[in-house]
Amino acid sequence: MKTSNTPDKFIEAIGNLGESIGLNRTVCQIYALLYITPEPLSPAQIGRMLGISKGNVSINMKKLEEWNAVKKVWLKGYSRSFYNANEDMxxxxxxxxxxxxxxxxxxxxxxxxxxxxxxxxxxxxxxxxxxxxxxxxxxxxxxxxxxxxxxxxxxxxxxxxxxx
Amino acid sequence: MKTSNTPDKFIEAIGNLGESIGLNRTVCQIYALLYITPEPLSPAQIGRMLGISKGNVSINMKKLEEWNAVKKVWLKGYSRSFYNANEDMxxxxxxxxxxxxxxxxxxxxxxxxxxxxxxxxxxxxxxxxxxxxxxxxxxxxxxxxxxxxxxxxxxxxxxxxxxx
DNA sequence: TTCATGGTTTAATCTGTTTTGAACATTTTA
DNA sequence: TAAAATGTTCAAAACAGATTAAACCATGAA
CATH class of the missing domain: 1.20.58 (Methane Monooxygenase Hydroxylase; Chain G, domain 1)
Incomplete structure (x- = not known):
């Protein structure tokens, strides 16, 4: 778990905020993580950084894509997908x-x-x-x-x- | 259960609406019932009309009072309390x-x-x-x-x- | 083709919330 | 006063949603 590198307080607070308006806490945390991280992240990285299962990541990633809150990014040399946050919060x-x-x-x-x-x-x-x-x-x-x-x-x- | 007399569809729909914004379904139904009923109702009547326990009525009545969504009404000749909806939805x-x-x-x-x-x-x-x-x-x-x-x-x- | 990797789906589990039902307290009736 | 009626509180049951873990599917490399 390489959370040492991430502004955990921000992620936590955005999670709380989202929960308070009836959103799923995890979906908000994923968005927050992508929002503050400069580089795109893969689902596996996201799961590791937030300490959640890959099934959970998968489900919530789909929601974020539906909302246009994240965008897929292809990185040269990688077959797997990476995501960036849509910055227009x-x-x-x-x-x-x-x-x-x-x-x-x-x-x-x-x-x-x-x-x-x-x-x-x-x-x-x-x-x-x-x-x-x-x-x-x-x-x-x-x-x-x-x-x-x-x-x-x-x-x-x-x-x-x-x-x- | 004298629901035959009440516009159940209205109560149901308001319950759904409330739930969709993160409120407790029952609290909204109680408000809706009081809102469409011309006469004030007692907690016991509310419980009977909605088919819920009196403990449940009691808890949610308190919430509605905190929100100023209902007001207590004293009816001459009755010791128990009755409630009216605050009409200013x-x-x-x-x-x-x-x-x-x-x-x-x-x-x-x-x-x-x-x-x-x-x-x-x-x-x-x-x-x-x-x-x-x-x-x-x-x-x-x-x-x-x-x-x-x-x-x-x-x-x-x-x-x-x-x-x- | 097989193996490895990445990702999705789903049944079971876990978590938090709502509701009940019983115990209790208070007030009213008689 | 006792009995009945009213309302509150709280532990336990029921329920709804979120999460996991494992099975599954797809893709690409060897």
């Missing part, structure tokens, strides 16, 4: 934020549809008062959804605004 | 978002400090090239942190902007 975060928001908006939409459906289904039986109550709740959540969708759409705009 | 979300961001900023700061410390510690040994590499990485992450802090500070502003 901000871009990665925004991309993930965006897809995350989109997913949540869909779930919120489902929630709205859920209560709407339930409302229709008992339209015949229900008393007027309950109907009105449900309606007011629906419209509130619908407004929230609209705001969330607006926010999601304008996330790139927001990103450029923050730059200044 | 947006406010609840923003409050939690804000504290969440603050927590993450602290973790990111730790990450920066981590690599800085590691950099200082090997200042004597390290070759210049590696030093420069680390420095450039540090400054990138520091910029990111600054942006994140800016964003967090202006979250209320953002909220009012979205309103329009």
């Amino acid at each position: 901000e871009g990665i975060i925004f991309d993930k934020l965006k897809t995350g928001l989109e997913k949540r908006n869909r779930l919120l939409e489902e929630a709205v549809n859920g209560i709407k459906k339930s409302l229709k289904a008992k339209g015949k039986i229900a008393d007027k008062k309950l109907m009105r109550h449900y309606s007011s709740r629906i419209s509130k959540v619908e407004n929230l959804l609209k705001q969330a969708e607006l926010f999601t759409k304008n996330i790139d705009l927001l990103k450029s605004l923050l730059k200044k | 947006e406010g609840i979300i923003f409050d939690k978002l804000k504290t969440g961001l603050e927590k993450r900023n602290r973790l990111l700061e730790e990450a920066v400090n981590g690599i800085k410390k590691s950099l200082k510690a090997k200042g004597k040994i390290a070759d210049k090239k590696l030093m420069r590499h680390y420095s450039s990485r540090i400054s990138k992450v520091e910029n990111l942190l600054k942006q994140a802090e800016l964003f967090t500070k202006n979250i209320d502003l953002l909220k009012s902007l979205l309103k329009k």
Whole structure:
């Protein structure tokens, strides 16, 4: 284990950060390791440096590639693959934020549809008062959804605004 | 179980939504139930309606109170307590978002400090090239942190902007 | 072709979180 | 006061996710 060479505190802290937003700790640590290491690393090296199994590396490497957080690098004279971190950490975060928001908006939409459906289904039986109550709740959540969708759409705009 | 009376799809969807952002599914379902039910409910009723133990209700009720997501209501003639949802869902979300961001900023700061410390510690040994590499990485992450802090500070502003 | 190396998949294990159920404490009813 | 109702706490069970280890597949060198 040649961790003596790596800024372990950084890797640890990024792992904690990632975990706190619901990401897998290991996937974040791998990214952090590649981010602070100047040279590209092979999966085997990564596994050794972080002290994790190669299966674990393989699984999380795939995730990182899906997120465009790492890129494969071919080194002359080697058949096996090496990886570099995509340095644009901000871009990665925004991309993930965006897809995350989109997913949540869909779930919120489902929630709205859920209560709407339930409302229709008992339209015949229900008393007027309950109907009105449900309606007011629906419209509130619908407004929230609209705001969330607006926010999601304008996330790139927001990103450029923050730059200044 | 008198779930026949409740918009189960709504409760289920809000539970899924909450889970997807790292919250406990049950805590979200309780909130959703109180949100769509016109009358205040007692913990026992909540437990029955969601089919969960009273211990579970108790624990999650406490969380909701901490978040200001529910409020206690006294009904004349009853000794036991009832709860209403705080209807300002947006406010609840923003409050939690804000504290969440603050927590993450602290973790990111730790990450920066981590690599800085590691950099200082090997200042004597390290070759210049590696030093420069680390420095450039540090400054990138520091910029990111600054942006994140800016964003967090202006979250209320953002909220009012979205309103329009 | 066989052997060695690198990488993936998967079943089993491990870890951490959630939920339960029982014990306990407190309050209300009678 | 005793009995019933309400709510909390906590140890143990159940569950979900992450990780490992081993089997497996692919590729390239000899």
